[in-house]
Amino acid sequence: MISVDEALTAILARCPVMPIVDASILDALGQVVAMDIxxxxxxPPLTNAAMDGYALRAADALDATDEQPTRLLVIEDLPAGRCAVKHVEAGTAIRIMTGAPLPEGADTVVQFEATGEGRGEPRANFVNIYSPPDHGINIRRAGEDLRLGDTILSRGTPLRPAEIGILATMGYATVPVHRRPRVGILSTGDELLAPGAEWSPGKIYDANSYTLSAMVTRAGGIPIRLGVAPDRVEALIELIRGADGLDLLVTSAGVSVGDYDVVKHALASLGEISFYQVRMRPGRPLAFGSLLGIPLIGLPGNPVASAISFELFGRPAILRMLGRAQLDRLSVRATLDDRVDNRDGRRSYYRVRLARNGDGYVARLTGPQGSGILRSMALADGLMVIDEGTLSAGPGDIVTVQLLANPGDSYRDFDSLPVG
Structure with a gap:
């Protein structure tokens, strides 16, 4: 057997970073910047008003008081998006909106609240200023945020909504990113039916290809569902040959020691393949290599084992292909509220829910942990990791939980978990 870490290292070594392409900034959400922007x-490009008010010369209102306000002639009304036609001179002011370029001659913006307009006086050709303003107040200087040529996004920066907004602010309609990998998803087995087909005894619906397709999408790849291959080598190869432009192939089932494990036989005849027994539970059987020149990850067929194996190996592979540096999920420490045994020397991944407990978390099993119980994944906030050398864990023990979604990405908000 090999360790989880050894298997992941072998897989990542065969997954190259995708070529750089220019993508629409909205389409690039979740990808990483491929070069410095x-x-x-x-x-801002021009010095502008930071608040609604009146642009004026601070020196003109040095003596302003509540009892004797300074009275200035209003020579223009300036909305955002337009430059002033007139210049501010001694004894004058321009009414200005937030973001409008500061008129020539003005050095200060007095907000409405400190003027007669803010006190309910009717708007007229003159405005009263009731207190002396500080020179340069309520002004955003040109270039105070960024200067021409400054790096706004460094290579490798993940593109979240905030980064998309920065690109739009700077006028970029596209951004260089590593192309999303096209990931072929293939289930194998004569017993599988497509959802929607009429059920018959001995058959089961194909859940794995849909689960894996969703996981590929969430990781940032483009899933290409190839359908279900029956338990014949020729049928498997035909399906794969019919898929053009794949960057990665993910199969489920067919990698263990059964007589009908066609993935093994196809790989042996047309590809370079290593068959592993990984020191993990669930998901011990794993294959990795290439088939017809396409990198392949062969996952076990049990639904939970397939999903967890993809989480540990497939997801990091896609992130590597996207150019991401950070491949690991976030983890938290939690107090276990159940008991588990781990006596066969494998690293075990238990599906748990998390609840708040003061400043920490409580971890509870989602229920039965069989590798075919997909509901245990649907209920889980994370995978509780029990290492190979730990024989058991019980109530009160501190454990590591690898989150299945980073905070903010899940339908369960980790900042508002139930108190446990």
């Missing part, structure tokens, strides 16, 4: 202009 620099500011094409100063931000």
């Amino acid at each position: 620099r500011a094409p202009f100063d931000v």
Whole structure:
């Protein structure tokens, strides 16, 4: 047997980073920047008003008081998106909206609340200023955020909504990213039916290809469902030959020691393959290599074992192909509220739910942990990891839980978990 870490290292070594392409900034959400992005202009490009108010010369209102306000002639009304036509001179002011470029001659913006307009006085050709403003107040200077040529997004930066907004602010409609890998998903087995087909005795519906397709999408790849291959080598190869442009192939079932494990036989005849027994539970059987030049990950057929194996090996492979540096999920420490045994020397992954407990978490099993009970994954917030050398864990023990979704990505918000 090999360890989980050894298996992952072998898989990642065969998954190259995808070529760089220009993608629409919205389509690039979740990918990473493939090269440094620099500011094409100063931000803000012009000195502008930071608040609604009146642009004026601070020196004109030095003596303003509640009893004797300074009275200034209003020479223009300036909305955002337009430059002033007139210049501010001694004794004048321009009414200005937030974001509008500061008029020539003005050095200060007095917010409405400190003027007669803010006190309910009717708007007229003059405005009263009731207190002396600080010179330069309520102004955003050109370039105070970014200077022309500054790096705004470094190579390798994940593109979240905030980064998409930055790119749009700078006028970028596209961004260089590593192309999303096209991942072929193939289930094998004569017993499988497509969802929607009429059930018959001895048959089961194909859940794995749909689960894996969703996991590929969530990881940032493009799933290409190839269908179900019957237990014949020729049928498997025909399905794979019919898929063009795959960057990775993921199969489920057919990698153990059964007489009808066609993936093994196909790989042996047309590819380079290593068959592993990984020191983990669930999901011990694993295959990795290439078939017809396509990197392949062969997962076990039991639904939970398949999903967990993809989480540990397939997801990091896709992230590597996308150019991501951070491949690991976030983990938290939690207090176990159940008992588990781990006496066969394998690293075990138990599906758990998390609840708040003061400043920490409580971990509870989702229920029965059989490798065919897919509901245990649907209920889980994370995978409780019990290492090979730990024989058991019980109530009160501190355990590591690998989250199945990073905070903010899940339908369960980790900042508002139930108190346990």
